[in-house]
Amino acid sequence: MAAGVGKTYRMLQEGRLAIEEGRDVVIGYLEPHERPETAALARGIEEVPHLKAEHGGLELNEMDVDAVVRRAPELALIDELAHTNAPGMRNEKRYQDIEEVLDAGIDVISTVNVQHLESLNDEIAELTGVRVRETFPDRIIDEADEVVLVDLTPEALQERLRAGKIYKPERAEAALLNFFRSENLSRLRELALREVAEDVESRRKHAVLDPLSQQAIAERVLALVEPQPKSQRIMRRAWRSSERLGAQIDAMWVRKPGHELTKEEQVSLAALRRLAVVLGAHFLEEEGDDFVATVRRVAYERGTTYIFVGTPDESRRREIFGGSLLSRMVRELPGIDIRVVANRADRPEAAE
Amino acid sequence: MRGLRRPRPTAREGAPRILVPFSGSLDQSVLDAAIRIAKAEDAVLVPAYLLVVPLRYDEDSPLREQVKVAMPLLEAVELAGLRAGVPVDARIEKGRTLTHALKRLWEEESFDRIVAPAPAPGREGFTPKELAWLLANSPSETVVLKPAA
Numbered sequence: 001m002a003a004g005v006g007k008t009y010r011m012l013q014e015g016r017l018a019i020e021e022g023r024d025v026v027i028g029y030l031e032p033h034e035r036p037e038t039a040a041l042a043r044g045i046e047e048v049p050h051l052k053a054e055h056g057g058l059e060l061n062e063m064d065v066d067a068v069v070r071r072a073p074e075l076a077l078i079d080e081l082a083h084t085n086a087p088g089m090r091n092e093k094r095y096q097d098i099e100e101v102l103d104a105g106i107d108v109i110s111t112v113n114v115q116h117l118e119s120l121n122d123e124i125a126e127l128t129g130v131r132v133r134e135t136f137p138d139r140i141i142d143e144a145d146e147v148v149l150v151d152l153t154p155e156a157l158q159e160r161l162r163a164g165k166i167y168k169p170e171r172a173e174a175a176l177l178n179f180f181r182s183e184n185l186s187r188l189r190e191l192a193l194r195e196v197a198e199d200v201e202s203r204r205k206h207a208v209l210d211p212l213s214q215q216a217i218a219e220r221v222l223a224l225v226e227p228q229p230k231s232q233r234i235m236r237r238a239w240r241s242s243e244r245l246g247a248q249i250d251a252m253w254v255r256k257p258g259h260e261l262t263k264e265e266q267v268s269l270a271a272l273r274r275l276a277v278v279l280g281a282h283f284l285e286e287e288g289d290d291f292v293a294t295v296r297r298v299a300y301e302r303g304t305t306y307i308f309v310g311t312p313d314e315s316r317r318r319e320i321f322g323g324s325l326l327s328r329m330v331r332e333l334p335g336i337d338i339r340v341v342a343n344r345a346d347r348p349e350a351a352e
Numbered sequence: 353m354r355g356l357r358r359p360r361p362t363a364r365e366g367a368p369r370i371l372v373p374f375s376g377s378l379d380q381s382v383l384d385a386a387i388r389i390a391k392a393e394d395a396v397l398v399p400a401y402l403l404v405v406p407l408r409y410d411e412d413s414p415l416r417e418q419v420k421v422a423m424p425l426l427e428a429v430e431l432a433g434l435r436a437g438v439p440v441d442a443r444i445e446k447g448r449t450l451t452h453a454l455k456r457l458w459e460e461e462s463f464d465r466i467v468a469p470a471p472a473p474g475r476e477g478f479t480p481k482e483l484a485w486l487l488a489n490s491p492s493e494t495v496v497l498k499p500a501a
Contacts, residue, residue, distance in 0.1 A: 017411075020450070021411060023452075061414060074452070074455075088383055101482065102481065105481065105484065105485040105488065105489075107448070107449055107451075107452070108408075145404060145448075145449055146406050146407050146408070148407050148408050163450065166480070217474070225497070229396075229439065229441035232426075232441065232443070233427075233430065233442070236423050236426060236442075239419070239423065240423055243416075243420070264365075267460070267461050268441070270460055271441075271443055271460070271461070274444075274446075274460075275443075275444055277412050277414070277443050277446075278403060278414060278419060278446055279417055279419060280414025280416065306474060325480045343434065344427075344431050344434075347403065
């Protein structure tokens with residue numbers, strides 16, 4: 001939206017999160033704003049040394065694109081996407097540097113103010129009376145995997161400015177009278193919100209969870225899984241039904257006491273846990289000798305109304321046909337629907 | 353006419369695993385080819401739908417809208433594999449980008465071969481850059497299949 005809203009801070013927060021997730025992250029370039037909170041957040045994140053350039057008697061720092069590419073991190077944090085490089089640099093603009101970094105297979109998080117968008121240049125000039133010279137093409141935003149709005153009310157931004165958190169006090173006063181006037185900031189905020197709303201709309205197919213759907217309602221689904229490939233299918237079917245029912249979903253593996261997981265089972269179990277996270281399901285691992293008794297206990301504890309269970313293994317077939325497992329479930333879980341998830345490929349086809 | 357039931361394909365112990373990563377959609381010709389390769393190698397087919405977690409959401413956020421697209425696709429892929437007699441072990445993996453999701457999957461599981469759809473104009477999935485990354489970083493032999501025109 002504008003300088004001082006906290007873009008760099010947010011970028012560094014994302015970088016820190018990525019580091020916690022085990023990703024290899026470096027700072028490709030951080031604008032030296034002399035903001036203590038920002039500096040504190042950057043501390044400890046590896047920063048690729050800058051290139052020094054001289055222009056008009058001033059020593060300027062620029063991002064060293066080659067050094068970032070050579071360092072080959074997974075993610076580079078590169079501040080100020082719309083920046084114009086010092087004369088003599090390979091690229092005129094930082095967004096061109098960023099494109100080179102992306103081409104090298106490195107993910108990038110960058111920052112930019114809305115007024116630098118090329119297509120908004122005239123509109124910004126008209127609204128604020130200020131012609132922004134550093135612009136970048138709209139396609140950069142279109143090509144981004146994601147655009148995150150860092151929003152702040154004009155009042156809060158002006159407060160930050162007065163408190164010296166953006167510029168030094170002598171510069172802050174002038175800024176408040178010029179670009180940082182309330183009406184300017186309101187217009188910029190409106191533009192930023194509109195741009196991001198349009199971006200979100202265009203990416204709707206990638207939109208995520210509506211929090212309301214998480215609210216507990218009457219139905220609750222329990223998928224009974226095992227560390228086997230077929231359990232992925234059980235979870236998928238259970239999830240689809242939970243969506244139709246608007247229900248919360250649990251997944252549970254009843255582990256026999258002393259059961260040692262094979263390597264394949266470990267992989268399958270880990271994959272089921274990851275799937276549960278994506279589906280918003282709660283994954284439970286319960287130990288029990290008596291499968292049905294364990295299911296019964298958990299189902300009543302969690303208010304389950306609908307149970308999904310896989311088709312029995314060959315080894316269990318006799319037991320099932322003997323009326324053991326499923327009929328016990330039906331008998332011992334009154335008031336709960338039970339669905340046996342079939343393998344659709346087992347469906348007989350007509351022979352010619 | 354009479355009903356026939358196929359024997360259910362099961363993976364033999366230590367069977368090779370063939371990863372088919374995709375996102376958005378999977379071209380039928382790519383799927384058919386992946387199934388043929390899996391069948392020829394007596395391998396387990398691992399179709400993996402890759403999800404991108406937007407930065408504004410926590411990494412552990414459920415991704416309902418994307419999952420809605422992934423689920424029927426994975427069902428269809430699994431059914432095609434099983435009907436062809438190939439054992440299938442489907443996955444959904446997430447990350448901040450498609451390549452991040454792929455990397456995570458590689459870190460969790462090993463694969464003997466990767467069959468990836470090539471980028472195609474107007475289709476979702478890997479971009480040329482992502483595919484180049486995949487080829488440069490893949491831990492296994494990688495086959496890139498061009499979707500049917």
